[in-house]
Amino acid sequence: MSYNEIKAAYTAAGQDHVFTFYDQLSSEEQSTFLAQLKSIDPHRITNIAKTVLAPEISNESIISVGPEITPLPDSATASLFTASADQIVDWKKKGTALIAENAVAVVLLAGGQGTRLGSTAPKGCFDIGLPSHKSLFALQAERILSLQKVVAHSTGSGKVTIPWYIMTSGPTRAPTQAFFQQHSYFGLEEENIIFFEQGVLPCIDNAGKIMLETKSKVAVAPDGNGGIYRALTEAGVLKDLKKRGIRHLHAYCVDNCLVRMADPVFLGFAASRNVSVATKSVPKRNPTENVGLIVSKDNHPAVIEYSEISDEMAHRTVASVEGTSALAFRTANIVNHYYSLAYLETIPTWRENYLPYHVAKKKIPCIDLSSGETLTPSTPNGIKLEQFIFDCFPQLNMSEFANLEVSRDDEFSPLKNKAGTVGEDDADSSRADLMKQGKRWLLASGAHVPESILGVEVPPLLSYAGENLEWTKGLTFDTEKEISK
Ligand code: UTP
Numbered sequence: 001m002s003y004n005e006i007k008a009a010y011t012a013a014g015q016d017h018v019f020t021f022y023d024q025l026s027s028e029e030q031s032t033f034l035a036q037l038k039s040i041d042p043h044r045i046t047n048i049a050k051t052v053l054a055p056e057i058s059n060e061s062i063i064s065v066g067p068e069i070t071p072l073p074d075s076a077t078a079s080l081f082t083a084s085a086d087q088i089v090d091w092k093k094k095g096t097a098l099i100a101e102n103a104v105a106v107v108l109l110a111g112g113q114g115t116r117l118g119s120t121a122p123k124g125c126f127d128i129g130l131p132s133h134k135s136l137f138a139l140q141a142e143r144i145l146s147l148q149k150v151v152a153h154s155t156g157s158g159k160v161t162i163p164w165y166i167m168t169s170g171p172t173r174a175p176t177q178a179f180f181q182q183h184s185y186f187g188l189e190e191e192n193i194i195f196f197e198q199g200v201l202p203c204i205d206n207a208g209k210i211m212l213e214t215k216s217k218v219a220v221a222p223d224g225n226g227g228i229y230r231a232l233t234e235a236g237v238l239k240d241l242k243k244r245g246i247r248h249l250h251a252y253c254v255d256n257c258l259v260r261m262a263d264p265v266f267l268g269f270a271a272s273r274n275v276s277v278a279t280k281s282v283p284k285r286n287p288t289e290n291v292g293l294i295v296s297k298d299n300h301p302a303v304i305e306y307s308e309i310s311d312e313m314a315h316r317t318v319a320s321v322e323g324t325s326a327l328a329f330r331t332a333n334i335v336n337h338y339y340s341l342a343y344l345e346t347i348p349t350w351r352e353n354y355l356p357y358h359v360a361k362k363k364i365p366c367i368d369l370s371s372g373e374t375l376t377p378s379t380p381n382g383i384k385l386e387q388f389i390f391d392c393f394p395q396l397n398m399s400e401f402a403n404l405e406v407s408r409d410d411e412f413s414p415l416k417n418k419a420g421t422v423g424e425d426d427a428d429s430s431r432a433d434l435m436k437q438g439k440r441w442l443l444a445s446g447a448h449v450p451e452s453i454l455g456v457e458v459p460p461l462l463s464y465a466g467e468n469l470e471w472t473k474g475l476t477f478d479t480e481k482e483i484s485k
Contacts (some may be wrong), residue, residue, distance in 0.1 A: 004469065021215035021216070024215065025215060031216075035232075042210070068299070076399075077331075098264075099162060101162060105250075108252065109335070111122050116457055130426050131481045132457055134459075147162060164188065164192060167228055171222070196232075203364045206382070229347045248340060249338070252337075253414070258411050276343035277339055293333065300396060302395040336429065343400075355387045355388075356391055357386065435480060436454065439454070442469065448476040453477070462483065462484075
């Protein structure tokens with residue numbers, strides 16, 4: 001495409017302001033800039049902008065027609081709180097068998113910029129302050145190693161491999177790869193860690209115009225964790241999965257220190273129901289907790305914002321099996337997803353047109369078009385366009401979907417905020433939750449841990465989910481230090 005063709009496309013899309021400083025650029029800058037402009041479809045951006053900036057009033061009129069939002073039907077749910085011990089053992093056996101067949105992979109969402117946490121390094125490199133000072137990436141790598149070992153041992157199979165597909169983005173790719181290299185891939189085989197990159201989208205201002213980061217560069221940002229679907233196809237991941245014989249995947253967020261990657265119970269649950277997609281949820285803490293909810297929307301699975309249900313619905317209760325009451329809408333979304341490969345292979349038929357774009361109002365450093373000065377805003381001045389990973393759920397029939405309720409204490413403690421700012425979901429809560437779990441595991445194994453000890457660090461290499469700690473029976477752990485055998 002020549003300069004004239006590129007300029008004509010931007011002009012036709014109402015985005016030719018990006019050429020404001022073009023004549024002032026060196027020829028080298030011009031060619032880099034043109035290469036970036038060529039990689040963007042200005043019509044697509046203008047159309048997305050029109051949709052996301054459509055007046056509120058039209059949204060209200062849609063809402064007033066009203067989708068029917070109900071809790072997921074019983075047929076699509078199960079809970080670790082109420083399932084029988086035999087049932088859980090059965091799921092675990094099925095999931096373990098799939099892992100032993102080398103038919104399972106994990107996909108990590110690690111393309112986010114972690115703006116609330118405010119660390120310059122990717123979130124996975126973060127040290128949550130454990131006695132061992134292990135990073136989130138290290139904990140996750142050890143959990144894969146541990147599970148591979150547990151499965152190989154319990155099934156007597158030969159080599160068990162759980163490939164780890166790591167989705168990064170422009171800002172996180174290089175530092176993430178360097179971190180893994182620096183730590184010798186945490187003991188995993190390099191060829192079984194596959195990095196791939198999600199896409200970026202231009203940032204737009206409040207009038208839908210593409211923003212410039214410099215006179216010769218469009219401001220771009222990762223396209224949200226929903227960018228995974230496009231990236232899986234475009235980065236060749238689906239082909240690689242097929243080649244390796246993978247049939248079941250577990251996708252999860254980088255910031256959950258308790259995540260049970262490739263959890264055999266979850267995999268067995270999803271596979272035995274033969275669904276396309278399954279989710280894990282935790283019980284919502286209280287009616288007003290600000291979490292997304294997994295629900296039925298017009299009889300299709302969907303994730304909605306906490307604000308999309310009425311106060312009455314948020315407070316509604318149902319009788320639980322124990323005779324107490326539980327919130328009717330309690331399926332808090334923790335972005336732990338199971339996918340069948342067969343489902344992911346349908347992406348090329350739906351990804352372009354299906355997922356909506358969401359507006360994230362952010363502070364975006366940019367060039368002021370009239371003065372040419374660089375602006376560093378202190379309040380949000382523009383929009384990052386994001387797709388959400390769960391926005392494909394509504395295309396599923398309820399029979400193709402299932403949700404498993406799990407314990408928050410055991411499986412979910414997100415790292416979102418800088419410690420000392422919001423007071424929750426930060427490094428302090430992550431560390432405390434992981435160590436309290438270690439203490440619970442030790443006590444359940446017959447070890448002694450004084451009450452005065454908040455928690456104990458049990459490395460994932462010693463135990464994936466509380467198993468293999470019989471050797472601690474009768475031992476006393478009276479410091480919070482990482483235990484070793
Ligand atoms: P969040 O939405 O919490 O974003 O991501 P974040 O980047 O971690 O933090 P903030 O909002 O900027 O403070 C949830 C998960 O989705 C991934 C993140 O890496 C995290 O695992 N994610 C998010 C992506 O992979 N790509 C994106 O574009 C955005």
